[in-house]
Amino acid sequence: MRFGIHMPQKGGFARNVKRAVEIGCISLQLFVGNPTAWTPPRFDDEELEKRRLLLAEHGVYPLVVHASYLINLAAVKDEFYQKSCQLLWETARRANLLGSPYVVLHVGSHGGRGFKEGLSFFVDTLQRELENWPEGVELLLENTAGGGTSLGGSFIALGSILHKLKGAPVGVCFDSAHAWAAGYDLSSKEGVDKTAAELLEHVGIDNVKAIHANDSSTPRGSHRDRHAHLGEGYIGEEGLKAFLSYSWIDEIPVILETPEMGTKWDAINLERLRSFADNSATNI
Template structure:
């Protein structure tokens, strides 16, 4: 099973590998810089080389784009900043030998869903995505004018963009957006709906998170695996499902109650029966 966590790059991106190993992960995710600012990746070549060498037996890895990126925006200045930021992350992934860059669609801020998807597709098509990097569009919790809460939004960007894109399904986001994942039957239904609407062939990564809030609340707050509203039954059904069980599962669970990523990685493996 491939399961890991979103770990820090403090002190150098190569330090992320040791942190992943320490929590028991064998794949992982990073921010290359603070996700709350427009500063781009600043990775020295020796750090990049050390990351590539030390992560040879781990993977895949994912770079999560800045939270400031808004591909769906109608505002030209924000659009240009978003494109530059995302291009820098794709280039960093290429340097680090990382397969995936993950991004949210953003918010249409009143322009409407169709216009937002058009904006997002045209922004993506301005990128020069390296041949060995795949850009993943992540599902969202669906609050306000944010796109990605409906599987149809993911299908919409894939249909519109000329670029070859993939998807990332976040379990807490999907649950918050109204896709029930709390029972084996519900999980089966949601995965079937995703396949019909988007296509499981596009799905490259699962952000495996439980939810502190109920289904359909649009509240994005992650919980420890099995201890949120999705619960053990739902989480077990997700990680053992034949159609997605071999995908990489990346945890973005909280550090609280004396438990962090290591506890959650162990819990996932227990639910998997490993």
């Protein structure tokens, strides 16, 4: 497993990379722009190339790029939909320049279309978008907390998207707190085994290319996305240990998205992550 944190945006890129490496990160995740705004930052390609070299110098791999929360590839309003496609494409282009092999995207919401139509609209959009996709960048669909009109809360939905996009550069990023909020049990070995069996059946373990290792501060099935410091939430230490011991693919990036990022908590949570994963055979 290649442990890393979601890097804060404040504080300067070089300084944040240095700090992350000092506390033991060998992979990282970041946003390439403001996650709640449509306009990407005005970094030129040269700056992105500098950043790519800096990450390589520090041996940080892989870099995972998280797409903006605003993007919804099943949006009903045309303006929103067009902006979503455009921003996703720009995010992938930037990920490529940064040397990142993965762009993580939330599956989004059907916005009133209904689940079946929403999913097929989402798939049709991706099929088209992936035609002009930069080589070497894979789109990872992140499971979400589900509920309401959300399309990404169930493994069945994720699996059906992957099935329809067979052969395309698409995989899954598994977020433990989101799965918990969507109703999957991860709080014990039995819970993890049952959840993993469902994941295996519908998604396939080989399709899971990245992990967000988060605890949750909301009860199971709450459909609310609130992360907790590792071991202090409802999933807890026992559950996280079982989750991290599962036979994920080798060298999988395991990213922390815990509260108070950019503070001493990064080092504390990273240390907990290491110790919880200690019994994992694929641990580096």
